[in-house]
Amino acid sequence: MSMSKKSRLLPVMAIGATFSLLLAGCAGGGDEASSDEIKIGVLAPDTGNLSFAMGEAKKAVDQVSKELGLEFGGKTITIVYQGTDGTTSSAQSAVRKLVENDEVDIVLGPGSGDEGLTVVEYALTQPDVTFVNGAASPVDQTLKGADNFFRFMGDSVMWMGGLGKYAYETKGYKNIYLLAEDYSFPYDNAGGFFSEFCAAGGNMTGASWVPVGTTDYATVLSSIPAGTDAVYVGLGGSDAANFLSQAVQAKTPYPLIGGSIAIDPSALGASADIADAAVGMFSGGPVPGAGYTNTLWDKFNSEVEGVNIFTLLYYNAAYALFSGIKAVDGDLGDGQADLRDALKATDFTGPGGHIVLDSNNQAIVDNFITEVVQNADGSLGTVQVAEAHNVKQGTISYQRFDSCP
Amino acid sequence: MTSEQLFQIFLNGITLASVYFLVASGLTLIFGLMRVITMAHGTSYLLGGYFGFSVASATGNWYLAALVAAAIVGILGLIIHQVLIHKFQNDDLRVALITLGVAFIGTDLMAATYGGDAYQVPAPSNWLGTVVLPFAGSYSLQRLIIILISIIIGVALWLLISKTRYGAIVRAGVDDSQMTAATGVNTRVIFASIFLLGSALAGFAGVANGTLFTLLPGQDGTFLLYSLVVVIVGGMGSIPGAALGALLVGLVSQFGLYFAPTYATVFTFALMVIVLAVRPQGIMGKVRL
């Protein structure tokens, strides 16, 4: 390379500047926690496919601080937000940064399923810190024996609570085909649905577990066996939108049943032609649809804009956590024992229904069955068709299955 | 499997192949002439799709959208070539790495602008609906149109390279760029034009794919990988090779999805590993590594 002296100086200076910037950033990070503050670290995805989750988590925490305040018994709550990209490695370095660099007392998160177990495994090594799950739903998070880990929402099996019976009894479907992404969330989610559906007397006609990010579903659609009454679609948000647009093009004759994340706003809000396939699709999950009678839900929606699954779940978690801190009047107790006792005693009704904890610090919740409808303005929304109460956690974590589990 | 299913899956494979071909033909043109791989090719693809979506939903004109997307992405490709790549053209690994850096930046900025939602480029209304084909039954009209478009583009590219004076210069440049330059041809202009054309093809592929399926963040990486697989299998630098590679990859992934959906991705990459292990220059590649 023949560079003149001057042009050589430039990169050196640029790199030097970057370095000093970095060092400045490091030196600035992490002020010492003072004794009259309680530091909460909020963990949520802010890059990658779930990047919108961080904004929802912030809205939820802001709403709870508005309702319950940020001062309890002379202690002030400070909040540190830490983003991830939804993968296990980023969750691991982010949660370590919160606990060990920012020295938070409590972690609120994580937000994505993949990150869930990583954070629980970490919680097991940090007995002095309390962890409150954000929106992660893997079943075994609360089965690992971490008493400092709390989850105020249902797991991915519980999100299907009531749906299998509804499909068999109310809709009268006898034979259902499974199409789902090939990873742990759909295993549990579909497992929850089919175990209930099969127990009610239904039959599974086959399964296509496709890789995440599959573009063309036409082949899968053409391989659905004759005699199938409906198709269970265990695809997430944007993949679901892709599938629905192709179902429209192919004029798929089957009614669709959605996994819990198949008809979330990122699918329904997609700028794609999906209405013909999506309308009539029903699903189960923690977010109620229109027509749900609960004044708290109405109030929540009027005060917080654009509520989705992340807003609601982070809100419930933050609300339970702040209430716990309020109950102990800001004094977390030795090794945070008092706070944990208060959290274990949680019993509240919020916008998403009634929540109490079982002996594993796992919530017992209400679950909602909703159906997609087209609103007057052409946009897609959901209406409530049924609800299940006191849905409890089972102990099965499902694997890939090709017939009734 | 019924014979109708067989034909359906076959057609789906060809649909996928035609999109892969559009992306990969740009990559193979660039590689054939300059011996460099641009790792920002997937970024060009996705950016083209997003531009196509914005223009088509604003104007309602798909053709205009496709043209604008291809033009803008082509010009961006040209700028990247002139500013970042031109000086290092003889160092293939460095070009691969520099363009990879461009891809990091592009991915992040696209995610910031378009977010995680799915977008679909609205197709012209007379493309909707299905046609009944012999053996296969009814099949989506817009898929057939995209297949047709990519066949036309493929033939045009092949004619351009093998029958025109421009093509002759390009081919001479492929064989020996220094000798070609010595005969008075301005190779820099030729290189730049190929980069423009290659990037524009990727941008157009984004619009085509975004019409049939949807555009998602992360597809830039996927399509870069698949187009690499296509050109490696087919033989780098050869347009017919890219067509053959695309066909193989499209069919393998669709039949894989039918017979063993779980391993559909594994099959596709395994195809490439096998081809490279047996015939490193690709099926239609020249023996020169």
Added chain:
Amino acid sequence: MKSVITWFRNNRVLVSWLIPVIVLVVAIAFPYFIMKPKFWVPNIGIKTIWLGISAMSLTFLNRYLGLLSLAQVAVSAMSAYGIASAMVTFGLDWYIAIPIGLAVGTLLAAIIAIISIRTVAIYFLMITLAISQVIYSWVSQEVFVNGRRGLAPVRRPEFLLEMNNFYFFALAIAVFAYLACRYVASTPFGLSLEGIKDSPDRMRALGYSVSKYRFWAITFAGFIASLAGIIMVFDRAQADPDIVSLNSTLDVLIVAVLGGVTSIGGVFLGGLVFTLLDNFASDFTDRSMTLTGVIFVLILLFAPKGLTGVWEQLKGVFKKPSSSGAAKDLKTIAKEAVDTSSAKTKGKNQ
């Protein structure tokens, strides 16, 4: 002054060890002079080490074979999976699990070598990328390694529970990996590798079996990458498909480029800058990936030998044209010390 210069001139071998030794001393002191060791030791220190070792196996191949491999992360990951399966699935002890992990990783590298032995340059880069994608798709689906959920928890052995012990364990592996690379490079085998890199045809004519040399070099680099897998799996306490994803592959590539793709020791500087960016860039920008991308491109454009090469460029800036012969010698000596001198600038570019 003059005697110092003479000493430097007469002890070049010693001097070439000077910087590595200084770095090692700083690395040993590291846990004791930082303010928040609980955070810095694992998140910056240990992560830098395993990213660095994985990247070292990449720079070794690039420097001595002229091949840029994107499968090194897959090799590290398979070593990690080997250890995780042995411990989680079969309940074996760590001292049995570690050799199993090393064997699995090194064996994979040997298989990769066999598949890719006939390809060079950009083809090699792409075939290794494809292989790592095959492995990613496979582990994501394979029930034996628990698919996307992965294998957890991989607990550290008793004597490594203390974070500082684990750090020094990792550091010891890093020193071993570095010495192993330098040793191999200095053997006749290593010298032949450089010959093959520069003119494979001539070496072939001289009767060398080029394929055989390539095979052993790739396998050796695989062993180095497998060492990284040991630290990685105990640091992360789990083995899941994320460790072999495209992102992880690119992370190590970024580390290698930052440190200098032909520098064996520079990878640790690259790793340090990368982990700092990873942990702190988000504190002052929302677009941390763009920042990383921009730094990456700038380095490739202006400092192709990476951050360790910047030292040389600096000297190029400040060196007066009329400098004495002695100063010139110092420059040569320092060049060797930063471990980049014998690497010829990759491109014949201008």
